[in-house]
Amino acid sequence: MKTKMKTGPFIIIMVIAIIIAIYTLMPFILVVVNVFKSAKGEFGIANDPVGLKGASFAQLGDNLSRVINNSNFSFWSAFGTSALITIICLVLLAVFGGMAAWVICRNKTKWSTAIYMVFIASMIIPFQVVMLPLISTFRDVGNFVGLKLLQSIPGIVFAYLGFGGAMTVFILTGMVKTVPYDLEEAASIDGCSYEGIYFRIIFPLLKPSIVTVTILNGMWIWNDYLLPSLMLGQNGKVKTLPVAVQAFVGSYVKQWDLILTAALLAMIPMIIIFLIAQKQIMSGMVEGAVK
Amino acid sequence: MSEVIIKGLKKVYDNKVTAVHDVNLHIADKEFIVLVGPSGCGKSTTLRMVAGLEDISGGELYIDGKLCNNVAPKDRDIAMVFQSYALYPHMSVYENLAFALKLRKVPKDEIDKKVREVAEILGITQYLERKPKALSGGQRQRVAIGRAMVRDPKVFLMDEPLSNLDAKLRNQMRAEIIKLRARINTTFMYVTHDQTEAMTLADRIVIMKDGYVNQIGTPQDLFNKPVNLFVAGFIGMPVMNFFDGCKLLLEDGKYYAEIRGVKFELDEFQQKALKQNGQQPCNIIAGIRPQHVTVGEGQLSATIEVSEMMGSEYNIHARSGDDEVVMVIPTVDLHTDVSMGKTVQFNTKPALIQLFDKESGNNLIWYDKESADADAPVCKVYQF
Numbered sequence A: 001m002k003t004k005m006k007t008g009p010f011i012i013i014m015v016i017a018i019i020i021a022i023y024t025l026m027p028f029i030l031v032v033v034n035v036f037k038s039a040k041g042e043f044g045i046a047n048d049p050v051g052l053k054g055a056s057f058a059q060l061g062d063n064l065s066r067v068i069n070n071s072n073f074s075f076w077s078a079f080g081t082s083a084l085i086t087i088i089c090l091v092l093l094a095v096f097g098g099m100a101a102w103v104i105c106r107n108k109t110k111w112s113t114a115i116y117m118v119f120i121a122s123m124i125i126p127f128q129v130v131m132l133p134l135i136s137t138f139r140d141v142g143n144f145v146g147l148k149l150l151q152s153i154p155g156i157v158f159a160y161l162g163f164g165g166a167m168t169v170f171i172l173t174g175m176v177k178t179v180p181y182d183l184e185e186a187a188s189i190d191g192c193s194y195e196g197i198y199f200r201i202i203f204p205l206l207k208p209s210i211v212t213v214t215i216l217n218g219m220w221i222w223n224d225y226l227l228p229s230l231m232l233g234q235n236g237k238v239k240t241l242p243v244a245v246q247a248f249v250g251s252y253v254k255q256w257d258l259i260l261t262a263a264l265l266a267m268i269p270m271i272i273i274f275l276i277a278q279k280q281i282m283s284g285m286v287e288g289a290v291k
Numbered sequence B: 001m002s003e004v005i006i007k008g009l010k011k012v013y014d015n016k017v018t019a020v021h022d023v024n025l026h027i028a029d030k031e032f033i034v035l036v037g038p039s040g041c042g043k044s045t046t047l048r049m050v051a052g053l054e055d056i057s058g059g060e061l062y063i064d065g066k067l068c069n070n071v072a073p074k075d076r077d078i079a080m081v082f083q084s085y086a087l088y089p090h091m092s093v094y095e096n097l098a099f100a101l102k103l104r105k106v107p108k109d110e111i112d113k114k115v116r117e118v119a120e121i122l123g124i125t126q127y128l129e130r131k132p133k134a135l136s137g138g139q140r141q142r143v144a145i146g147r148a149m150v151r152d153p154k155v156f157l158m159d160e161p162l163s164n165l166d167a168k169l170r171n172q173m174r175a176e177i178i179k180l181r182a183r184i185n186t187t188f189m190y191v192t193h194d195q196t197e198a199m200t201l202a203d204r205i206v207i208m209k210d211g212y213v214n215q216i217g218t219p220q221d222l223f224n225k226p227v228n229l230f231v232a233g234f235i236g237m238p239v240m241n242f243f244d245g246c247k248l249l250l251e252d253g254k255y256y257a258e259i260r261g262v263k264f265e266l267d268e269f270q271q272k273a274l275k276q277n278g279q280q281p282c283n284i285i286a287g288i289r290p291q292h293v294t295v296g297e298g299q300l301s302a303t304i305e306v307s308e309m310m311g312s313e314y315n316i317h318a319r320s321g322d323d324e325v326v327m328v329i330p331t332v333d334l335h336t337d338v339s340m341g342k343t344v345q346f347n348t349k350p351a352l353i354q355l356f357d358k359e360s361g362n363n364l365i366w367y368d369k370e371s372a373d374a375d376a377p378v379c380k381v382y383q384f
């Protein structure tokens, strides 16, 4: 039974909620408002970042074409790099994360417990603590072993698998526990090999949790700035979208119109995915919170 | 031909628990074998070793003449029905049934034909598109059996397949399995803790306790010739009456059983068997099945405590000294007042008295030293 809230408290809560919503959305609103404006002029972004005067679709078109055609920014290449890195990471995290979770869950030995503990422990360590040693280690590997990990897509994918693996395995292990072991035995009698059991039985049954971790990892990897900026750098050939936006940020001149337009372009795929998969994301978050 | 030969099969779990000691069993082609025994006696473990789900710690397993100790489950050509049904929740009923055939790369139209044929037999055709979640317990059970049937396996294994069903459905499915068996025509190994299931389904029953096989035989054998107290107590409903403190007497070359001071001269075949064994007089526990008691005459007496009229028969619980005596008396044979509180005389035929050695718990007539497992622990008194 739902108890109906009294009108007074309801209004107060709604007002607070709306204020919090606006507060959270402010950066996004600023982006959306200002992509319609030019950088300079009386009503330009620099002088009037919140007003709607001076906003026009013509200006938006102009901003878009300047961003997309900018040779320093090279939008399509950055977009492609971001998409490639994100997709590869998501697929590998889902497949290997599921495998790791399955094996950890089903082989209860001292070793598997220890490995699981290491996964959990690694979630506690903040990224900022390990980022500088990580970069220098990667550089050493490049110098001495000849494996190019910096400024390369395989390198950053490798790093993301490490940073994303812990949470993925953590969430998926919880899910594997809910799959009855009988199913695997039945499958092995029906004719499945060991790999067959994973891909035909376990992986499909992990689907709800796979969707959850894919969305969480996807939002993080697509939007991430710090790791790619350290690993790929400003001057390399390979850049992700958030890193490429830096092209418009000079030491003295900040081209706000282009920065914001590029930021909007970077956001659009995530916004579309969010709108499509809204229900899944919400239930995924709740699930993650409960488990 | 798909006979299963089990020689000295043994299972020791990691934590040093010996779950199964030395099981020897020769299952003929198309035979229906039921493993029965109380919970924890090692029935499932034995079955799972045949299936390949547990490693075999010792002994040999031959399926169809081939040594299978180290063969993977998928290569043993067996099918198994699990207690939990273990249906794949992400697949429709159709896909569940087709799964094993698909893995074996059977052509699509052949799979379709086979799946529909099996679904027809089991009456689940209208559910083929459903997911298992949308089925009742009985329907899931059918799908689980169907999944095993489509394979035409060499051996059909079932681990307590009916124990998750309610009593009515269980009786119904039991009858269906008997019907199915006639159609499938393969070798069956069936595990249950329910002696009624074992008695009604089996060609031969293997009765186990604490990891040891106690007796292997037809349902009639187990009922009429139990080798020890455990088998006598486990098989038969209601449970056999046991009278402790009885004696086997030998007077003038004739054996007598003395029950509560009353002497019964034993039957011809009992005399012969005891003589052959050179049996000396000893303390025994006498066993009499409730169905073998007659009321009205006789030197034994008992006071009736509960008397249940079941229609064609009376179930009577009476007290005779320290022992509780259960009697099942056909209504037509009853000419005595058996209402509560009455004291009645009762009797039995000496040939129907089972004689168990007080020391070993073994049946003096039917226990066979040759075939029995000498290491098996002594079973003195049967308890649930």
Ligand SMILES: Nc1ncnc2c1ncn2[C@@H]1O[C@H](COP(=O)(O)OP(=O)(O)O)[C@@H](O)[C@H]1O
Pocket: B013, B014, B015, B017, B018, B019, B037, B038, B039, B040, B041, B042, B043, B044, B045, B046
């Ligand atoms: N995986 C296991 N590890 C250790 N001991 C087990 C395992 N499975 C079963 N056992 C033990 O083996 C014995 C036989 O078990 P089981 O074959 O399942 O009995 P049943 O099916 O007759 O009830 C029991 O004592 C049980 O505790």
Ligand SMILES: [Mg+2]
Pocket: B043, B044, B045, B160
């Ligand atoms: Mg069992």
